[in-house]
Each structure stands twice: as C-alpha cells, then as structure tokens.
Amino acid sequence: MFDDGQTVVDDQATSKIKLDHVVIRFAGDSGDGMQLTGSQFSDTSAMLGNDIATFPNYPAEIRAPEGSIYGVSGFQVHIGEVEISTPGDDVDVLVAMNPAALKTNHSAVQAGKMIIVDVDEFTAKNLTKAGYAQNPLEDGSLGSHVIIKAPITQLSREAIKDIGLDNTSMNRTRNMFALGMVFWMFSRPLDYTIKFLEKKFGHKPNIFEANVKVLKAGYHYAETLELLPSAFTVLPAKMTGGTYRIIMGNTAIAWGLLAAAEKSGKQLFLGSYPITPASDILHELSEHQHFGVVTFQAEDEIAGIGSAIGAAFAGDLAITTTSGPGLALKSEAIGLAVMTELPLVIVDVQRGGPSTGLPTKTEQADLLQAMYGRNGECPVIVVAPSSPANCFDFAYEASRLALEHMTPVILLSDGYIANGSAPWRIRSMADMPPITPARSPEPGAEWMPYLRDPQSLARQWALPGTPGFEHRIGGLEKEDMTGHISYDPENHEHMVKLRAEKVQRVENYIPELQVDGAESGDLLVVGWGGTYGSLLTAVKSLHEEGRSIGLAHFNYLNPMPRNTREVLSRFKKIAVCELNLGQFATLLRSKFPEFQYLQFNKVQGLPFTVLELNNHFLHLLAKP
Amino acid sequence: MSDLPNYTFKDFASDQEVRWCPGCGDYVILRAMQKALPMMGRRKEEFVFVSGIGCSSRFPYYMETYGFHGIHGRAPAIATGVKLANPKLSVWVITGDGDGLAIGGNHMIHAIRRNVDLNIVLFNNKIYGLTKGQFSPTSDIGQKTKSSPYGNTQPPFNFGELVMGSAGQFYARVPDNNPNDMADIFVAAEKHQGTSVVEVLQNCVIFNDGAFDAVVDKSVREDMLLYLKHGEKMLFGKEKSKGVRFNGRQLEAVTLGENGITEADILVHDATDPNPSMHFMLTQLQYPLPVGIVRSVEVPTFEERVAVQVKNLKERSKYKKVDDLLFSGETYQV
Ligand code: SF4
Numbered sequence: 001m002f003d004d005g006q007t008v009v010d011d012q013a014t015s016k017i018k019l020d021h022v023v024i025r026f027a028g029d030s031g032d033g034m035q036l037t038g039s040q041f042s043d044t045s046a047m048l049g050n051d052i053a054t055f056p057n058y059p060a061e062i063r064a065p066e067g068s069i070y071g072v073s074g075f076q077v078h079i080g081e082v083e084i085s086t087p088g089d090d091v092d093v094l095v096a097m098n099p100a101a102l103k104t105n106h107s108a109v110q111a112g113k114m115i116i117v118d119v120d121e122f123t124a125k126n127l128t129k130a131g132y133a134q135n136p137l138e139d140g141s142l143g144s145h146v147i148i149k150a151p152i153t154q155l156s157r158e159a160i161k162d163i164g165l166d167n168t169s170m171n172r173t174r175n176m177f178a179l180g181m182v183f184w185m186f187s188r189p190l191d192y193t194i195k196f197l198e199k200k201f202g203h204k205p206n207i208f209e210a211n212v213k214v215l216k217a218g219y220h221y222a223e224t225l226e227l228l229p230s231a232f233t234v235l236p237a238k239m240t241g242g243t244y245r246i247i248m249g250n251t252a253i254a255w256g257l258l259a260a261a262e263k264s265g266k267q268l269f270l271g272s273y274p275i276t277p278a279s280d281i282l283h284e285l286s287e288h289q290h291f292g293v294v295t296f297q298a299e300d301e302i303a304g305i306g307s308a309i310g311a312a313f314a315g316d317l318a319i320t321t322t323s324g325p326g327l328a329l330k331s332e333a334i335g336l337a338v339m340t341e342l343p344l345v346i347v348d349v350q351r352g353g354p355s356t357g358l359p360t361k362t363e364q365a366d367l368l369q370a371m372y373g374r375n376g377e378c379p380v381i382v383v384a385p386s387s388p389a390n391c392f393d394f395a396y397e398a399s400r401l402a403l404e405h406m407t408p409v410i411l412l413s414d415g416y417i418a419n420g421s422a423p424w425r426i427r428s429m430a431d432m433p434p435i436t437p438a439r440s441p442e443p444g445a446e447w448m449p450y451l452r453d454p455q456s457l458a459r460q461w462a463l464p465g466t467p468g469f470e471h472r473i474g475g476l477e478k479e480d481m482t483g484h485i486s487y488d489p490e491n492h493e494h495m496v497k498l499r500a501e502k503v504q505r506v507e508n509y510i511p512e513l514q515v516d517g518a519e520s521g522d523l524l525v526v527g528w529g530g531t532y533g534s535l536l537t538a539v540k541s542l543h544e545e546g547r548s549i550g551l552a553h554f555n556y557l558n559p560m561p562r563n564t565r566e567v568l569s570r571f572k573k574i575a576v577c578e579l580n581l582g583q584f585a586t587l588l589r590s591k592f593p594e595f596q597y598l599q600f601n602k603v604q605g606l607p608f609t610v611l612e613l614n615n616h617f618l619h620l621l622a623k624p
Numbered sequence: 625m626s627d628l629p630n631y632t633f634k635d636f637a638s639d640q641e642v643r644w645c646p647g648c649g650d651y652v653i654l655r656a657m658q659k660a661l662p663m664m665g666r667r668k669e670e671f672v673f674v675s676g677i678g679c680s681s682r683f684p685y686y687m688e689t690y691g692f693h694g695i696h697g698r699a700p701a702i703a704t705g706v707k708l709a710n711p712k713l714s715v716w717v718i719t720g721d722g723d724g725l726a727i728g729g730n731h732m733i734h735a736i737r738r739n740v741d742l743n744i745v746l747f748n749n750k751i752y753g754l755t756k757g758q759f760s761p762t763s764d765i766g767q768k769t770k771s772s773p774y775g776n777t778q779p780p781f782n783f784g785e786l787v788m789g790s791a792g793q794f795y796a797r798v799p800d801n802n803p804n805d806m807a808d809i810f811v812a813a814e815k816h817q818g819t820s821v822v823e824v825l826q827n828c829v830i831f832n833d834g835a836f837d838a839v840v841d842k843s844v845r846e847d848m849l850l851y852l853k854h855g856e857k858m859l860f861g862k863e864k865s866k867g868v869r870f871n872g873r874q875l876e877a878v879t880l881g882e883n884g885i886t887e888a889d890i891l892v893h894d895a896t897d898p899n900p901s902m903h904f905m906l907t908q909l910q911y912p913l914p915v916g917i918v919r920s921v922e923v924p925t926f927e928e929r930v931a932v933q934v935k936n937l938k939e940r941s942k943y944k945k946v947d948d949l950l951f952s953g954e955t956y957q958v
Contacts, residue, residue, distance in 0.1 A: 047956050245955045255950065262946045269709055288949070289934050290941035294708050299734035303701035310674065310705025313692055314713070318705070336695050426955065429947045464690035464706065464713055467669045472685050474693025485685065
C-alpha cells in the first residue's frame with residue numbers, strides 16, 4: 001500500500017507491515033481539537049524513538065463557523081525510522097472529521113492511500129456547508145483511496161453514554177476516538193496520552209474518564225474492524241545518542257534566550273506586543289519570570305522595542321519579538337539602536353505579507369526588510385534558524401552577537417518552524433559556548449561613550465548607576481569617540497562607514513558555510529532559514545542517486561560567511577530557492593555579481609514540498 | 625545616605641553648550657532641575673533623563689547625568705525599559721506637547737495608567753518649536769500658526785484632564801516663571817512612588833510668545849492663578865480675598881464677603897484623595913488656573929506588583945537554573 005521508501009517485513013507474530021516513514025494528517029473543524037490530536041501522536045512517536053516533523057496548519061479565524069471550509073484546521077505528522085527533515089509532501093493517512101476537512105485535504109492524499117472519515121458528520125447540511133453537491137463517499141468522486149467510513153461520533157457517544165456528560169462535552173471527545181484508531185494502526189501505546197489527559201483533566205474526573213474511554217474505544221474499534229486487516233509499525237530512527245525532547249520552534253527561541261541570559265550573566269528583558277505567529281515566545285518567557293526574566297507587554301510594537309532599547313541602555317539582554325507588520329513599525333527604533341550602538345535582539349517570525357497578509361501562514365519575504373527596511377545607512381546583523389530545534393541555537397547566537405558586538409541583531413524565523421516541532425537533542429548549559437558581553441569601563445578609567453574594541457569595533461557599555469561614567473547618547477549623529485552631537489560632514493561619513501564595518505567584521509566571529517551533498521559539481525542549491533528540511537531532503541536523495549548536487553544553506557545572512565564566494569564558485573549552476581520572489585537571490589547578485597543565479601520561488605503561504613524541489617532540480621540537472 | 629556628596633546645581637550641568645533660543649522658557653526648567661536634583665538625596669549616577677524629539681528633548685544633553693535622547697514620541701516607552709531593567713534608578717522623561725501628546729500620545733496614556741515609577745515633565749508651549757511653528761495638540765482653537773494661517777480648527781487637549789482620564793496618580797502644573805515652586809514640585813515628583821506628571825507652562829519666545837501671559841505674567845498671576853497647597857484653603861488674589869467653592873455642579877471663583885460668602889465656603893485642597901473627581905474639576909478650571917500639585921496618591925507601582933509576583937514564583941518554582949528547564953518534563957533517551 002505504501003509505495004516508496006518502505007521496508008516490508010513479514011512479521012508473523014503481529015502481522016504488521018514495517019515502514020521507514022509515514023505521513024499522517026489530522027483535519028477537522030477548528031473546534032475539533034486537531035492540533036492536540038496531532039501533537040499527541042507525534043509526541044508518542046518521538047518517545048518511541050522515531051524521528052518526527054510536524055506541520056500545524058490552522059485558520060486565522062479563532063472560531064470560524066462550524067463545518068465551513070475556512071474553519072478547517074489541520075496537523076500533519078511525519079514519523080520515521082530514517083532521519084526526517086520535513087513534515088512530508090504526500091499524506092499516507094488522512095483523518096477527516098467532517099466533509100469540509102475532506103474537501104480541503106483530500107488532494108494531498110495520493111491514490112491508494114488511506115482516508116478515515118467520521119461518516120456521521122456527512123449529513124446533507126454539512127455537505128452543503130462544505131460545498132459538496134453530492135456525498136463524495138457515495139458518488140465515487142474520491143478516486144482510488146482506501147476509505148474508512150467510521151461512525152466516530154456515534155461510537156464515541158456510545159462509549160460514554162453512562163458518564164452523564166452534556167451533548168457538547170460528549171462531542172468534544174470525538175478526536176480521541178480518531179487518535180485511538182491511528183494509535184492502533186501504528187502500534188503506539190496509549191499511556192503517554194492517558195498521562196497527558198490526566199494532567200489536563202485530572203480536576204474534572206468525568207471529562208478525563210470520558211476521553212480515556214473514547215480513546216480506548218477508537219483503539220479497539222480499529223483492532224476489530226475488518227477494514228483494517230493489518231497494522232503498520234514504524235521502527236525507531238537512528239539518531240545521535242543523547243537525551244531528547246520534542247520542541248516547537250517558538251519555545252526553542254524562548255529557551256535559547258533564557259540560556260543566553262544565564263550564560264552571559266545578564267538579566268533578560270522582553271518588550272513585546274502580541275502578534276501571530278510570534279506571541280508564543282512572549283507567553284513562554286512570561287512563564288519563566290522566576291529566572292528573573294522581565295516580560296513587558298507594551299501598548300504597541302513601537303513601545304515593545306522602545307522599552308527593549310531602554311533596557312539595553314540600562315544593561316539588560318534586551319529582546320523584542322514580532323512578525324512582519326510589527327517589524328515595519330519597529331524600523332525607526334531599530335535605527336536608534338544602530339545609532340546608539342546598543343545590543344538588541346529583534347525576533348521576526350515571518351508570515352505571509354504584505355500588510356496583514358496571511359497571518360497564520362509561512363513566508364520568507366521579510367529578508368530585504370530586515371536588511372534594508374530603515375532610513376539611512378543602517379546595517380544590522382541578520383541570522384535565521386533553519387529548524388524548530390536549532391531555533392534554540394540561533395536565539396542563543398543572536399544574543400551572543402548582539403552582546404559581544406554592541407549592535408541590533410534580527411533573527412528571522414518563520415511560521416513554519418515556529419509552530420513545527422521536532423526532536424531536539426537537549427543541550428546542557430555546560431556545552432553552550434561562552435558569551436562575553438562588551439566590556440564596561442574600569443572604574444576611574446579614561447573613558448568616552450564611543451571608545452571601541454580595536455578588533456570587533458564594539459563600543460564599551462557603561463551602565464546607568466555606575467559612578468563616573470555619566471553620559472548621553474541618542475539618535476542624532478555622534479562624534480566618533482566622544483559621542484557629542486556632530487553635524488560635521490566628514491565625521492558623518494566616517495561614522496556611517498564605521499557602523500557598516502563593525503557589522504561586516506562579524507564575519508570573523510561566525511563559522512564558515514558548509515555544503516551538504518556534493519562539495520562541488522553541477523548544481524548548488526542555495527537556501528536560507530526555515531526551508532532547510534525540504535531542501536536537504538531533496539538534495540540528499542538526488543545526491544544519493546549519484547547526482548552532482550550540493551546544498552549551501554545559510555543561517556548567517558548579514559554578514560554572510562567569509563567563504564561564501566568560494567563555495568559559490570565550486571558549482572556550474574546555482575539555484576536559489578526561497579519562499580518569496582527572490583530576495584536572497586537579489587542580495588547574492590549585489591554582493592557576488594560574478595555568478596549567475598537561477599531562482600526557484602514559491603509564495604503560497606506554504607513550505608516547499610520535496611517533490612516539487614526534486615522535479616525542479618532534476619530539470620536543472622538535465623539542462624545543458 | 626551619609627556618604628552622599630554635597631552636590632550643588634553645578635554638579636548637574638554638562639559641558640555642552642545650551643542651544644535653546646535666548647529667552648526660551650526651557651532655560652528656567654533646566655536651572656530648576658539642576659537645583660532640584662541635589663535636594664533629592666540620590667547619587668548623581670542614579671539619574672537617567674530620557675527624551676523624545678523637539679526643543680524640550682535636547683534637555684538630557686545639558687544634564688551631567690545618564691541621558692538618552694530617543695526618537696519622536698517614544699521616550700515613555702524607552703524610560704519604562706530603563707526603569708524595569710534597573711528599578712533603583714531615578715528615571716525622568718522630558719517631553720513636549722507635540723512629542724508627548726501627538727506622536728507619543730499612546731505611550732503617554734499607557735505609561736500613566738501603568739504607574740511605573742517614572743517622572744514625566746511635559747513642556748507645554750502650545751506649538752511645535754523645532755519644526756518651526758505648526759499648531760500642536762494643545763494649541764487653542766483659532767491660534768494662528770504656520771500650518772493654521774487662518775486659525776487652528778482642531779480642539780486642544782487639556783493635559784491635566786488627560787492625566788486624570790489615564791488614571792494618573794500624580795499631576796502638577798507649574799508656570800515657567802516660577803523656578804522655586806518648580807524645583808519643589810520636581811522634588812515632590814521624584815519622591816512620589818509611581819508615575820509623576822509635571823506640566824510646565826513654557827513660553828516659546830519665537831513661535832508662540834506670550835501664550836500664557838494672560839495668566840502667568842508677574843503683573844497678573846496673583847489674581848489669575850490658584851496656588852494649590854495640600855490641606856490649605858483654595859484662596860487666591862493678592863489679598864487672598866478670593867477663593868474657589870463647589871456650587872453643587874462645578875467649581876467657581878468667588879469673592880469673600882460678597883453674596884454672603886465666607887471662608888467656610890472655600891474648598892480645602894486634598895491632593896491625596898483617592899477619588900479623582902475633585903482633581904478632575906481642578907484640571908478643568910480656567911479661572912483661576914490651578915497650579916501646584918493637583919493630585920498625589922500613592923498606589924502600588926507596576927514594578928512593585930511585578931516584584932511580588934516574581935518573589936512568589938521564585939519561591940515556588942522547581943527550576944533554579946536553565947538546565948532544570950531544558951531537561952524538565954517529557955524527555956527520552958536515544
Ligand atoms: S523655538 Fe521656542 S521652544 Fe524652541 S528653543 Fe526656541 S524659544 Fe524655545
């Protein structure tokens with residue numbers, strides 16, 4: 001039934017088919033608990049040692065009308081015995097809790113693959129809401145899928161009829177039935193989810209009991225159902241040994257910031273304004289005020305960064321978090337931080353734009369805004385994490401660079417890795433590299449506000465409250481060294497160049513660019529940020545087939561690694577792949593105009609699929 | 625406090641040349657502040673002056689303290705960050721009617737509502753000075769300016785009302801020709817825990833000269849201004865022969881001895897009344913124009929509320945180090 005990448009092992013004892021990876025998508029109404037169902041499945045799988053990648057896809061509306069197409073919420077899980085880098089393109093098993101979920105998701109399911117539906121929800125009314133003229137389960141329009149018509153609503157209610165719950169509460173357990181079915185199909189134990197339910201509903205014994213009963217009912221239903229003659233199992237993946245946990249990108253960013261604060265001995269300050277999809281970082285850090293974190297929910301985006309700049313002036317590791325529209329509002333203040341040469345981390349979790357755009361969808365179209373979107377010559381460091389797990393490392397790295405180089409750093413995450421989760425081999429604090437914030441002047445030393453480190457050009461950081469170093473800084477152009485206001489033409493040009501040089505010299509403090517796959521040859525795939533998983537999967541498979549293809553994936557966008565030119569020169573063709581109309585390609589063209597850049601772009605609010613990348617790379621490799 | 629140096633105003637004057645127009649009211653404010661700081665019982669390095677953009681916002685450059693010249697309107701936000709990062713500092717916001725009430729109006733009302741222990745001094749000259757003479761949010765209806773050559777058509781904010789409406793707990797008003805009262809008010813503002821707002825009626829000699837003359841000029845001020853003192857009767861006039869009473873509907877100026885009015889009819893000022901109704905009416909009163917501390921009520925500051933939460937969390941939390949968090953909850957071995 002599973003055509004590619006599968007290992008069929010005849011296991012007499014359990015008669016289960018073993019697979020090396022499988023993609024499951026849970027889809028239903030926003031109120032159906034699909035995110036919870038999906039994450040329970042992925043967490044359980046990770047505990048069993050599978051590698052996983054997840055992709056929640058939810059509507060911007062909090063509660064869209066029930067049963068409507070735009071109220072459909074989905075959660076896709078890719079689990080594997082092999083290394084998993086993406087949530088997968090094609091769905092092997094789709095769980096559709098109502099007609100609208102089927103309508104919006106069925107095209108992702110290839111022929112021959114399985115669709116489980118809650119047949120009770122396929123009423124005339126719901127079919128109309130989903131825009132079906134006829135019942136697709138009956139008119140043969142779905143094509144050659146294995147359709148499992150399970151009376152999920154009815155059986156769920158049946159299982160808990162004696163508990164005495166009201167109608168709404170009874171219906172809310174349906175997702176557990178579906179989860180139970182899928183657990184059985186993939187030989188997952190129930191205990192992790194039962195423990196989770198106990199924690200969530202322990203104080204409401206009725207609800208807890210009902211959810212467990214329905215979960216087990218789904219499990220047993222799948223076991224006894226004739227339509228599921230055998231089950232599948234996915235073996236553990238071969239991953240580097242260590243202690244793991246499942247982590248979401250936004251959580252990883254919050255934790256990376258906490259780690260950087262502890263390592264640098266600085267108080268962490270977050271000034272922020274709620275915005276999708278970045279708010280979870282604010283939520284997570286607000287949970288951890290016991291570490292001495294100050295989280296300040298401001299009146300707007302500008303006050304968010306304004307307060308962070310104030311905190312940086314006072315000596316904190318200062319952060320502001322936002323998404324594209326918020327970054328636009330913060331532009332002027334970023335310029336102030338550049339001018340005053342204060343450390344500041346600006347986290348932009350990119351979403352579809354322009355304007356309000358697609359708040360819950362992913363995109364990489366803020367790159368040029370991050371690079372250039374300010375008045376004046378206003379360079380900042382720009383870095384981008386490339387997976388949910390390495391959000392931790394790059395939040396830490398962004399903090400290190402800001403504190404050591406006395407400059408704002410923009411961290412460009414995106415909605416895809418922010419909400420996606422993956423196994424993370426936990427770093428212990430002892431393994432994290434040291435962070436040495438810019439020096440404060442020695443008591444009694446000859447000092448000036450813009451006195452610099454001769455190598456990094458970072459200025460010293462004299463904190464209010466320290467006697468003897470009273471000084472004034474601000475947004476007006478400063479005389480070099482003294483920091484006095486200066487309108488002198490020569491001084492202005494000198495300072496503009498100095499600020500640019502300071503950021504450029506960061507290249508001496510960051511690692512070189514690595515290439516995955518072929519080290520040189522026909523085609524170099526270039527990407528940055530959150531597309532790493534898809535690009536790596538595509539490039540690796542082609543490289544393993546013997547093609548001359550390599551991947552240069554950038555985490556450091558400004559400045560770029562110092563060997564960038566040399567890497568670009570090793571290949572005949574360069575294809576820059578990004579979820580925008582070619583912003584990184586534009587940057588590369590301006591910095592390294594001697595090379596030709598082909599582009600592969602997608603702007604649909606969705607990540608690349610491995611299939612489309614594969615096809616495109618094959619096409620490029622085939623052309624002379 | 626015993627090791628506190630014996631500061632004079634000179635200790636707080638920076639080496640920068642003051643660049644305001646000769647005769648500008650800002651000079652008086654600067655001098656009053658330099659006079660007030662030594663009276664606050666704090667060390668020099670604890671003071672931070674944060675400003676936005678405008679004539680007033682050059683102020684930090686002239687103070688020999690820590691200073692931050694921000695961007696237009698954002699000083700309250702920046703100052704909030706400074707104070708939250710280091711609550712031991714004495715943090716001052718210097719702003720104007722354009723900076724603080726137009727482009728920065730949102731930050732202003734939220735800073736006041738939040739009650740962070742900031743001291744906000746707003747130089748109100750009813751005009752944009754630095755951009756050379758456009759009307760501001762406090763300009764009068766009909767005021768002729770470069771951008772309202774036929775008279776301003778936008779009704780003004782009354783800043784005192786705005787402070788009251790934003791749940792302000794400390795508000796004082798002072799004219800720029802009264803440096804002694806001003807210095808005392810700055811000291812009181814610093815002492816007050818929570819956001820303190822001081823509105824200075826400041827004369828811009830270049831673009832709006834004499835804007836407040838009708839009430840603050842030395843020749844008329846005794847008769848036009850009501851000098852509020854906590855616990856004292858609201859009497860005014862050279863002979864203190866006039867006063868303010870509440871007529872059941874609003875405040876009104878009355879003359880003692882006329883229409884049977886006696887001192888018993890005159891209101892006693894209570895700046896500490898938690899109920900802001902009387903303070904509201906005082907901010908609205910035009911004749912006499914109340915100056916001095918209108919309201920000074922101590923309620924917990926934002927930082928105090930946060931500190932209580934953090935203390936409880938620290939005692940309760942099972943995470944002492946970041947490692948505890950990283951390895952907490954559901955982990956597994958590979
Ligand atoms: S323009 Fe007006 S407010 Fe500005 S410095 Fe001159 S007199 Fe003072």
